[in-house]
Amino acid sequence: MTKLTLLFLLTFATSVHAQSNFVTRDSAHIFWQPGTTLSLSDFKGDSTSKYKVAYFHSDMKAMAYIGIWSILDVPKKKKDRGKKQEKVYIAPAFDIKASYALTSDNTQIAKQQIYFDIAEVWARWARQQFKSYQDTIPGYGIVFSMYSTVIRDMKAQQAKMNDEYTKEIFVDKSPDAFAKWRKMIDDKLEETKAWATTPQDCFRFISDKPVDEDYEQSPTVMGAIPQ
Numbered sequence: 001m002t003k004l005t006l007l008f009l010l011t012f013a014t015s016v017h018a019q020s021n022f023v024t025r026d027s028a029h030i031f032w033q034p035g036t037t038l039s040l041s042d043f044k045g046d047s048t049s050k051y052k053v054a055y056f057h058s059d060m061k062a063m064a065y066i067g068i069w070s071i072l073d074v075p076k077k078k079k080d081r082g083k084k085q086e087k088v089y090i091a092p093a094f095d096i097k098a099s100y101a102l103t104s105d106n107t108q109i110a111k112q113q114i115y116f117d118i119a120e121v122w123a124r125w126a127r128q129q130f131k132s133y134q135d136t137i138p139g140y141g142i143v144f145s146m147y148s149t150v151i152r153d154m155k156a157q158q159a160k161m162n163d164e165y166t167k168e169i170f171v172d173k174s175p176d177a178f179a180k181w182r183k184m185i186d187d188k189l190e191e192t193k194a195w196a197t198t199p200q201d202c203f204r205f206i207s208d209k210p211v212d213e214d215y216e217q218s219p220t221v222m223g224a225i226p227q
Contacts, residue, residue: 022161022199023206031202032092032120033039034193038064038113045100059168061103064112065095068119068158069205070126072147073215081149081213086143089204092119111169111178117163117185124195134147139168147221 024031030042045064069091075084084103094116101108129150133142191198200211210216 022203024202026206028096030094030096030138031117031205032094032123032197033199033202034196038109038116040095040104040106040109040215042094042096043097043099043101043112045098045103045110050065050156055076059173061105062108062112063100064115065098066115066119066125067095068091068155069093069127069173070151070154072144072213072218073204073210073217073219074144076214076216081139085134085212086147086218087145087210087212088127088143089211090123090126091201091205092116092123093205094124106129108221110182114165114178114181114185115162117189118165119158120197121185121188122154122158122161124191124192124198125157125191126150127195128192129153141179144218144221 008093024033030036030038043064045063045065067221071086071089073089075081099112130143130146133146133150134141136142154214165181205212
Protein backbone atom coordinates (compact mmCIF):
# COMPACT_ATOMS: atom_id res chain seq x y z
CA MET A 1 0.00 0.00 0.00
CA THR A 2 2.84 2.36 0.87
CA LYS A 3 4.53 1.71 -2.48
CA LEU A 4 1.29 2.37 -4.34
CA THR A 5 0.75 5.59 -2.42
CA LEU A 6 4.28 6.77 -3.15
CA LEU A 7 3.88 5.90 -6.83
CA PHE A 8 0.64 7.88 -7.00
CA LEU A 9 2.18 10.89 -5.29
CA LEU A 10 5.22 10.76 -7.58
CA THR A 11 3.00 10.56 -10.67
CA PHE A 12 0.82 13.42 -9.42
CA ALA A 13 3.83 15.60 -8.60
CA THR A 14 5.36 14.91 -12.01
CA SER A 15 2.10 15.86 -13.71
CA VAL A 16 1.82 19.12 -11.75
CA HIS A 17 5.45 19.97 -12.47
CA ALA A 18 4.95 19.29 -16.19
CA GLN A 19 1.92 21.58 -16.29
CA SER A 20 3.82 24.35 -14.53
CA ASN A 21 6.52 24.19 -17.19
CA PHE A 22 4.16 25.25 -19.97
CA VAL A 23 4.74 28.88 -21.00
CA THR A 24 1.51 30.90 -20.95
CA ARG A 25 2.68 34.22 -22.40
CA ASP A 26 5.27 35.56 -24.82
CA SER A 27 6.39 38.98 -26.04
CA ALA A 28 3.26 39.42 -28.16
CA HIS A 29 0.42 37.82 -26.21
CA ILE A 30 -0.78 37.07 -22.70
CA PHE A 31 -3.03 34.04 -22.53
CA TRP A 32 -5.70 33.85 -19.86
CA GLN A 33 -4.80 31.91 -16.73
CA PRO A 34 -6.35 31.86 -13.24
CA GLY A 35 -4.97 34.81 -11.33
CA THR A 36 -3.70 36.64 -14.40
CA THR A 37 -4.38 40.36 -13.99
CA LEU A 38 -3.60 42.85 -16.72
CA SER A 39 -1.45 45.82 -15.74
CA LEU A 40 -0.72 49.16 -17.36
CA SER A 41 2.67 47.92 -18.54
CA ASP A 42 0.95 45.22 -20.63
CA PHE A 43 -0.64 47.87 -22.87
CA LYS A 44 2.25 48.58 -25.23
CA GLY A 45 0.34 49.69 -28.33
CA ASP A 46 0.71 53.13 -29.91
CA SER A 47 -1.69 55.59 -28.30
CA THR A 48 -0.84 58.73 -30.28
CA SER A 49 -3.22 58.62 -33.25
CA LYS A 50 -6.12 61.09 -33.43
CA TYR A 51 -8.52 58.18 -33.83
CA LYS A 52 -7.44 56.65 -30.52
CA VAL A 53 -7.27 59.93 -28.66
CA ALA A 54 -10.92 60.48 -29.57
CA TYR A 55 -11.78 57.59 -27.25
CA PHE A 56 -10.40 59.63 -24.37
CA HIS A 57 -13.49 61.81 -24.47
CA SER A 58 -15.85 58.81 -24.37
CA ASP A 59 -14.38 57.56 -21.08
CA MET A 60 -12.78 54.58 -22.87
CA LYS A 61 -9.23 55.55 -22.04
CA ALA A 62 -7.74 52.11 -22.61
CA MET A 63 -8.36 49.43 -25.21
CA ALA A 64 -7.60 45.74 -24.78
CA TYR A 65 -7.39 43.75 -28.01
CA ILE A 66 -8.60 40.30 -27.04
CA GLY A 67 -9.51 37.25 -29.06
CA ILE A 68 -10.38 33.65 -28.28
CA TRP A 69 -7.97 31.39 -30.12
CA SER A 70 -8.85 27.81 -30.95
CA ILE A 71 -7.34 24.91 -32.83
CA LEU A 72 -8.33 21.32 -33.57
CA ASP A 73 -5.69 18.58 -33.42
CA VAL A 74 -6.26 15.02 -34.63
CA PRO A 75 -4.19 11.81 -34.43
CA LYS A 76 -1.53 11.73 -37.15
CA LYS A 77 -2.20 8.10 -38.02
CA LYS A 78 -5.64 7.39 -39.38
CA LYS A 79 -5.60 3.97 -37.73
CA ASP A 80 -5.45 5.74 -34.37
CA ARG A 81 -8.56 7.80 -35.06
CA GLY A 82 -11.10 6.08 -32.91
CA LYS A 83 -8.79 4.75 -30.25
CA LYS A 84 -7.68 8.35 -29.76
CA GLN A 85 -10.08 11.29 -29.84
CA GLU A 86 -9.75 14.76 -31.31
CA LYS A 87 -8.26 17.46 -29.08
CA VAL A 88 -9.49 21.05 -29.04
CA TYR A 89 -7.33 23.79 -27.56
CA ILE A 90 -8.96 27.11 -26.64
CA ALA A 91 -7.37 30.15 -25.01
CA PRO A 92 -8.30 33.84 -24.67
CA ALA A 93 -5.38 35.94 -25.90
CA PHE A 94 -4.53 39.54 -25.01
CA ASP A 95 -2.54 41.31 -27.74
CA ILE A 96 0.23 43.25 -25.98
CA LYS A 97 1.38 45.24 -29.00
CA ALA A 98 -2.07 46.29 -30.20
CA SER A 99 -3.62 47.11 -26.82
CA TYR A 100 -3.07 50.67 -25.66
CA ALA A 101 -3.79 53.02 -22.77
CA LEU A 102 -4.35 56.78 -22.85
CA THR A 103 -4.10 57.08 -19.09
CA SER A 104 -2.25 55.65 -16.11
CA ASP A 105 -5.53 55.23 -14.23
CA ASN A 106 -5.69 51.62 -13.04
CA THR A 107 -9.48 51.81 -12.97
CA GLN A 108 -9.43 51.92 -16.76
CA ILE A 109 -7.23 48.83 -16.87
CA ALA A 110 -9.60 47.04 -14.50
CA LYS A 111 -12.46 47.81 -16.87
CA GLN A 112 -10.51 46.21 -19.72
CA GLN A 113 -9.75 43.17 -17.57
CA ILE A 114 -13.43 42.29 -17.70
CA TYR A 115 -13.24 41.88 -21.49
CA PHE A 116 -10.44 39.37 -20.92
CA ASP A 117 -12.52 37.52 -18.34
CA ILE A 118 -15.59 37.54 -20.59
CA ALA A 119 -13.49 35.76 -23.20
CA GLU A 120 -12.61 33.12 -20.61
CA VAL A 121 -16.27 32.66 -19.68
CA TRP A 122 -17.09 31.74 -23.27
CA ALA A 123 -13.96 29.64 -23.77
CA ARG A 124 -15.18 27.53 -20.86
CA TRP A 125 -18.66 27.35 -22.35
CA ALA A 126 -17.15 25.94 -25.55
CA ARG A 127 -15.22 23.26 -23.66
CA GLN A 128 -18.43 22.22 -21.94
CA GLN A 129 -20.18 21.98 -25.30
CA PHE A 130 -17.50 19.74 -26.77
CA LYS A 131 -17.59 17.47 -23.72
CA SER A 132 -21.37 17.28 -23.91
CA TYR A 133 -21.21 16.21 -27.57
CA GLN A 134 -18.58 13.57 -26.76
CA ASP A 135 -20.70 12.22 -23.91
CA THR A 136 -23.86 12.16 -26.02
CA ILE A 137 -22.28 10.66 -29.15
CA PRO A 138 -19.18 8.73 -28.08
CA GLY A 139 -16.53 7.95 -30.66
CA TYR A 140 -14.28 9.73 -33.08
CA GLY A 141 -15.66 12.44 -35.36
CA ILE A 142 -18.26 14.31 -33.32
CA VAL A 143 -15.82 17.03 -32.23
CA PHE A 144 -14.56 17.35 -35.80
CA SER A 145 -18.14 17.70 -37.02
CA MET A 146 -19.20 20.27 -34.43
CA TYR A 147 -15.96 22.23 -34.10
CA SER A 148 -16.88 25.16 -36.37
CA THR A 149 -20.40 25.42 -34.99
CA VAL A 150 -19.29 25.58 -31.37
CA ILE A 151 -16.47 28.04 -32.06
CA ARG A 152 -18.78 30.27 -34.11
CA ASP A 153 -21.40 30.30 -31.35
CA MET A 154 -18.74 30.95 -28.71
CA LYS A 155 -17.46 34.02 -30.54
CA ALA A 156 -20.97 35.30 -31.21
CA GLN A 157 -21.88 35.06 -27.52
CA GLN A 158 -18.61 36.70 -26.51
CA ALA A 159 -19.30 39.61 -28.88
CA LYS A 160 -22.85 39.95 -27.56
CA MET A 161 -21.70 40.10 -23.95
CA ASN A 162 -18.92 42.54 -24.87
CA ASP A 163 -21.51 44.84 -26.44
CA GLU A 164 -23.75 44.68 -23.36
CA TYR A 165 -20.83 45.44 -21.07
CA THR A 166 -19.59 48.31 -23.26
CA LYS A 167 -23.03 49.91 -23.35
CA GLU A 168 -23.48 49.86 -19.57
CA ILE A 169 -19.94 50.96 -18.71
CA PHE A 170 -18.97 53.42 -21.44
CA VAL A 171 -22.24 54.59 -23.02
CA ASP A 172 -24.84 54.61 -20.26
CA LYS A 173 -22.13 55.03 -17.57
CA SER A 174 -24.37 53.43 -14.97
CA PRO A 175 -22.81 54.19 -11.56
CA ASP A 176 -23.01 50.63 -10.22
CA ALA A 177 -22.39 48.86 -13.52
CA PHE A 178 -18.73 48.02 -13.02
CA ALA A 179 -19.28 46.43 -9.60
CA LYS A 180 -22.26 44.49 -10.97
CA TRP A 181 -20.30 43.15 -13.93
CA ARG A 182 -17.23 42.34 -11.87
CA LYS A 183 -19.33 40.26 -9.48
CA MET A 184 -21.28 38.57 -12.26
CA ILE A 185 -18.15 37.53 -14.14
CA ASP A 186 -16.38 36.44 -10.95
CA ASP A 187 -19.39 34.27 -10.09
CA LYS A 188 -19.40 32.68 -13.55
CA LEU A 189 -15.67 31.96 -13.34
CA GLU A 190 -16.11 30.38 -9.93
CA GLU A 191 -19.00 28.23 -11.12
CA THR A 192 -17.04 26.95 -14.13
CA LYS A 193 -13.52 26.71 -12.71
CA ALA A 194 -13.33 23.03 -13.66
CA TRP A 195 -13.35 24.18 -17.31
CA ALA A 196 -10.62 26.81 -16.99
CA THR A 197 -8.04 27.44 -19.70
CA THR A 198 -5.02 25.25 -18.94
CA PRO A 199 -1.30 25.93 -19.40
CA GLN A 200 -1.39 23.31 -22.19
CA ASP A 201 -4.05 25.33 -24.01
CA CYS A 202 -1.84 28.41 -23.88
CA PHE A 203 1.34 26.60 -24.86
CA ARG A 204 -0.35 25.06 -27.92
CA PHE A 205 -0.58 28.54 -29.44
CA ILE A 206 2.79 29.80 -28.25
CA SER A 207 4.66 26.80 -29.64
CA ASP A 208 2.47 26.59 -32.76
CA LYS A 209 2.71 22.81 -32.72
CA PRO A 210 0.70 20.01 -31.11
CA VAL A 211 1.36 19.36 -27.44
CA ASP A 212 1.06 15.61 -28.12
CA GLU A 213 3.62 14.40 -30.67
CA ASP A 214 1.18 11.76 -31.93
CA TYR A 215 -1.17 14.52 -33.11
CA GLU A 216 -1.26 17.08 -35.90
CA GLN A 217 -3.40 20.11 -36.64
CA SER A 218 -6.49 19.01 -38.48
CA PRO A 219 -5.95 19.90 -42.16
CA THR A 220 -9.66 20.63 -42.53
CA VAL A 221 -12.66 21.60 -40.43
CA MET A 222 -16.33 21.43 -41.28
CA GLY A 223 -17.87 24.83 -41.94
CA ALA A 224 -16.49 28.34 -41.76
CA ILE A 225 -14.95 29.76 -38.60
CA PRO A 226 -15.16 33.52 -37.95
CA GLN A 227 -11.85 35.29 -37.45
